[in-house]
Amino acid sequence: MGALGNGTRGLAGGTDLVPLLRDGLVAADRLVDLRRVIPSGIDGTAIGAGTTLAELEADPQIPDALREACRLAASPQLRNMGTIGGNLLQATRCWYWRLNYPCRLHGGDVCHAREGQHREHAIFANDYCASAHPSDVAAALLALDATVETTRAAGPLAGLYRLPDDHDRNLVDLGADELITRIHYERPEQSVYLKAMDRKRWAFALVGVAAARYDDGVRLGLAGVAPIPWRLASLDDLEQATPLPGTAYKLELARALGRRAIAAVGG
């Protein structure tokens, strides 16, 4: 692990890292192939971080919410390459960030999306940065009460993410030389993932809602609504949303999908 950091990046599926390198958003002097280093495969409720989305999608013992989140993510080619660990760490799709506008996530002092084009952006925690987290898988894993094991520590998935501020613009709380190794989830009674997209396939979620039912109730995880994967205690929490003029429709989508998801898991 000492090899990582200082201009060296770990490469697993490469479906996000390679475009980021190509676009100059990530710089690396060296790439280290992690595919034989990172655990891979499914063992009960433990998932190796190197497991591809295609493998998860195909495995009947994986809860429906996660399988469906994988199935509705990207395209078959990308799912064959992309790993679950990498998926949790993927960068935002915010066009301003991807085009290297000097926005807050790039160290600047403005969120261009707030005053600009933001129809794909956040309705929660969007004051500092309005980007929306793209991971369907993370939304499903939030609902599945997942914990993440890294080379240094283990903790709830929600703890992997942080909202950016002036002191720290990162959305992920992970050291440069730290790797996700395993994900553990709690097996639910029933679970589901519903996703609204601009087209039928191969698009990031406008809103994605995962619901999982446990003894003590239904847990909800959302994609596409906040700079980080977003957990809702209940649909009532949607009242706390702060949509921008161009994202008010996302609240309507979240309500409709949320109601449907809860009904689908018998909640």
Place this chain on the structure above:
Amino acid sequence: MLHAAVVRSPHAHARVRALDLSRAREAPGVRAVLAPGDCDALDETAEFEGRAVVAVAAETFGQARAAAELVEVEWEELEPLLDPEEAVRRGSLVGEPRRYERGGYERGLAEADAVVEAEYRTQTLNHNPLETHQCVCEWRGDGLDVYISTQYIWGVRDDVAAAFGLPPDKVRVICEYMGGGFGAKNGAGGYVTLAAELARRSGRPVRLALTRREENVGGGNRNATIQRVTAAAKADGTLTALGGEFICSLGWGGWLASTAGPMQLLHACENVRTVEYGAKLNLPAMAAFRAPGFVEGTWALECLLDKLAAELGLDPLELRRRNYANVDTMDGRPYSAKELLECYRRAEPHWERRHEVRARSDATWKRGVGLASQIWYGGGGPPSYAWVRVGSDGRANVVTAMQDIGTGTRTAMAQIAAEELGIRLERVQVQVGDSSRGPFASISGGSSTLPSMGPAVRAAAADAARQILEIAEQRFEREDGTLSLRGGEIVSPDGTTWPLEEITGLLEDGQILGKGARGPNPAGMRVLTFGVQVAEVAVDVETGEVVVERIYAVHDVGRVINPLGARSQIEGGIIQAMGHTFSEARLDDPHRGTVLTKTLDAYKLPTIADVPEIVCELIDKPDAQLTNLGSKGLGEPPIIPTAAAIANAIRDATGADVTSLPITREEILAALREARERERVGAPSA
């Protein structure tokens, strides 16, 4: 071969204050650098994002791109003009406003029992062909060879010759195959000038290929529109007035496509008034895009017609029939042929499905059916030429300097020659795509390749056939004009047949050379294409998801040459229309005028999962007045009515009036909300 990279303005409106090329010139592999003043395609003032400022050629693309990044440009940013309505107010226009009026518009409004008005909008769309704009330029002595992805090799030849002051035949343009153009590749464009100049200075061939990002900014676009339209009719549905104001966001150039065209041409109406403005903005210029103007205009007109039908309580198909035009609506000329009534008749059973489709609605998924009519040009025209060479083996070679832009033109030309020569398709070879190896041929735009080239090929094949038969008639001592070619044989009316090779074999190394030219279109007649599409949709009224379940398309384009190729054109047009209707939009930053959707994850083309069941039908009746072939083009018609048919189906299913393309979740959720509100207050649905 060298590779080129271009430094472009990142700003919509800016001036170069200082330019430092020293580091770029010294970068590894660099062989030529061009700056403003070196080439007309470079400029120190950028009136739109992506304006080329500096071009670099290097041994590899990586080196060229690295050198381009070393070019230091200090920009002075200027205020961009981005609002089309503001541009019209300020008189910032490309060309003059285009006004059209027939009859008395005000009188038509006064006579009406019902008047409906609406504002429709369409988005900026990028062509995004799989193959971006690209070329290789190589100087050979004082001549220039251009290998290029183009829809018009002769247009490129003339553009490049003019740019370098060369006699046109010193420029040779080659395009054997290409990966899509959709109207964006009708001419050379500045990037070819840059490649040719870099090649001239370096003495090496130079390849210049736009990156996907460059393509999404400067590759051309279908301009956005704002259309304020009015339709008025008697209680029986007779249209008494149609009017519209059309504001087209052209960007910094281009031309004003006819967005008012469908309103002027499609339905019979004596009183029509339209005005079109081409707003000149600090945005990349539009380019032709598969039925430019008519796609946008038909969307508004055909949605408005359904709104009118609802207001009058008339069946939308019946409303269109009642306003059927028997002669050209603009100048009273007869049509060379028009089978739109037959299209309506054949669409009827598909339209009738609406009762059964609606009945399959449930609490969340509402289903409905909508239709829209289509009109477009597509008659082609002269000049175009072809040669047909028949060798001693009885095989034919069609030679013409046209381009096959992926529409299967080669196959169609082979079919035409084979039919005329009475030989099997596989005995015909077609050579196209090289301006130095064949006669002048049509542009592949305006659905014109087949109707322009087909008759020339047929005439050339007929000329070759005539020569063969003359020899045969002498050889077999038959009267002139008694023999014919059929099934690879020379056939006499008395039943005697001789293998074709018995005559062509006499030639040894000689060849029969047939020549053909495209004649004029019929004088005093209007040549147009027609069609109808019927869409079936399901709308999830809670999430705004729309599933297009089925589209029936019937088009009248005269005689169909290749049924499989024709079906492919219809399917391709409808699939592209699915993108235009639901997911594609170039988004610009509203303050900076910079393009935000530069990659294919942000600019969302339709996927195969978005494609509905497509049922195609073609009238396939030759236009007896039009050429020796009776065929019109089908490249554009199928994309024209799809969006309106879908929107009308959404209205049928839910009562919601969508008025902006693309029909995103936010658009349809807002329209559904308005429809519910109308229902609540009991206002009329129109």
